[in-house]
Amino acid sequence: MTAPAGAAAPLQSGIGVEGPERLRRGAWGTTWLLLTFMLVNFADKTVMGLAADPIRDELGLTRGEFGTAQSAFFALFSLAALGVSFLTRRIRTTVLLLGMALLWSVAQLPMLLGAAGFGTLLATRVLLGAAEGPAAPVAVHHLHGWFGQKERTLPTAVLMVGAAGGVAVSAPLLTVVIDGWGWRWAFGIVGLVGLVWALCWYVRGEEGPLAPARGRAASDRGSSASVPYRGLLLSGTWLTAAFGAFAAYWLLSAGLTWAPDYLHEVSGLSLKQSGAVVTATAIGNAVVLLGHGLLARRASRKETAPKLPVGLGGGVVMCGAALSIATFAEVDAVAVKIALMVGPMALTNVILTMSQTAVARIAPSGQRGVALGALAFVYALAGILSPLVTGRMVDAASSVPTGYHSAYLLMAGLVAAAGVLAVCFLRPEKDAMRLGVPETPAVGHSCALSRRWWPV
Structure with missing residues (x-):
């Protein structure tokens, strides 16, 4: 008999029943490994910003050209995120994550060569983006194979902390490397660290008990039912989550x-x-993400608490963040700008966790990877446009401060629009009921660990 849509896939036989304590350790052990994965991922992205001045000076680039090089990172980012998300239906996420880590690490190393110039920089950024594009959606999909629906917000927030933590950890270290060894070694260091993570993942990585069945195994045991992608990707929740992200x-x-x-x-x-x-801004981002995750977990454990629409709180927070960004653009005092960057502006990151968990709620487990990959496809477009548009706005303005002023007001407008849309349309529970996707239960005593490396 076919399982209901969104239900956990039938567990593999012959593996043995695992105790809840073993499962809990496996779930959080995987969370910390994937947190490190995201730390390295965002350290890779941080290099270009930290080394912007020496790269531009040595290679003779304008801000517009440098923005083009940064945008090259996202040339295949979105397409790779979407394409690899379909592979999650056939290939284990352990294998996909290992392959991505190896590829993005190798992509950094050519910049160590003194002869590597603007063309090499463009080519390696394209390759790096193709390898890193699927990283977040595949990691979230893998992580959700270890946690039930009500348990997912905190581990997802921890995973998203990797974005902030990658900047917080790498910024001071890479600044020292750039000052002492030159900007080229900053690329080399993050590449080598990525190879170390890949080795650790090869040894320790494994899928969780709620991971969906794949390939022939799914057909033999009966896979979870699907919903039409048209209904899933055109739902108010998915569209709002995509724009907010x-x-x-x-x-x-x-x-x-x-x-x-x-x-x-x-x-x-x-x-x-x-x-x-x-670094301080990244720490503020991490505090916001963890605080939101802890509050969400506490609320989920209060079964009798009134259930307000998810989008209401997130939308209000986004509107507050938008006001902070606009204030940042208008004020001149450096201390106030720094305070806004570290504090209120960091609230924007809440939508990154909310969008992931909301999309996971409305997607059956077998389609979760594709739904998250499509989400990444959309939000990664911002990675293409934002550095390029900002650089061009600054170059075209009468002065550098004037150009940045306009760029930050544009950011405030986007975040404010996302907040209003979240208040009105982010309704994961309602859309899940309409699509017939039941809630994924918490991991229980009868769950078993999946094999690690067989692709199907």
Whole structure:
């Protein structure tokens, strides 16, 4: 008999029943490994922003050309995210994550060569983006194979902390590397660290008990029923989550690329001071994400608590963040700008967790990877547009401060629109009921661990 849509896939036979404590350790052990995965992922992205001035000076690039190089990272990012998401229906996520880590690590190393110039930079950024594009959706899909629906917000938030933590950890370290060894070694260091993670994952990585069945095994045991992709991807929840993540990623990508330059050129900070502010901002982002995850877990455990629409709280937070971004653009005091970057502007990141868990709620387990990959396809477009548009706006303006002022007001408008849409249309429970997708239960005593490396 076919299982209901969204239900956990039938567990593999012959593996043995695991105790809840073993499953809990496996779930959180996987969470920490994937957190490290995301730390390395965003350290890769941070290099370009931190080394912007020496790269432009040595290669003779304008801000527009440098923005083009940064946008090259996202040339195949979206397509790779969508394409690999379909592979999750046939190939184990353990294999996919290992392959991505190896590919993106190798892509960094050519920039160690002194002869590597602008063309090599463009080519390696395209390859790096193709390898990293599927990273977040595949990692979230893998992680959700370990946690039931009500348990997912906190581990998803921990995973998203990798974005902030990657910047917080890498910014001071890479700044030292750039100052001491030159910007080329910053690329080399993150590439080598990625290879170390790949080795650890090969040894320890495994899928969880709620991972969907794949390939012939799915046919033999009966897979979870599907819903039409048209209904899934055109639902109010998916569309709103996609736009909200797009707006948040626009701000994030602009910050990774241009925040050090802004702090140096507009606010008059040194490279080391700018790196310290970027680090403090990343820590603020991490605190916001973890705080939201902990509050969501606490609320989910209060079964008698009134259930407000998910989008209401998220939308209000996004509107508050938009106001903070607009204030950041208008004020001149450096201390106020730094306080806004570290605090209220970081609230934008809440939508990154909310969008992932909302989309996972409305998708059956067998289609979750594709739904998350399509989400990444949309928000990654911001990674293409944001650095390029911001760089061109600054180059075209009468002065650098004027160009950045307009760019940050544009960011505020996008985030505000995302907040309003979330209040009105982000309704995962309602859309899940309409699509016939039941809630995924928590991992229980009868769940068994999946095999690690067989692709089907």
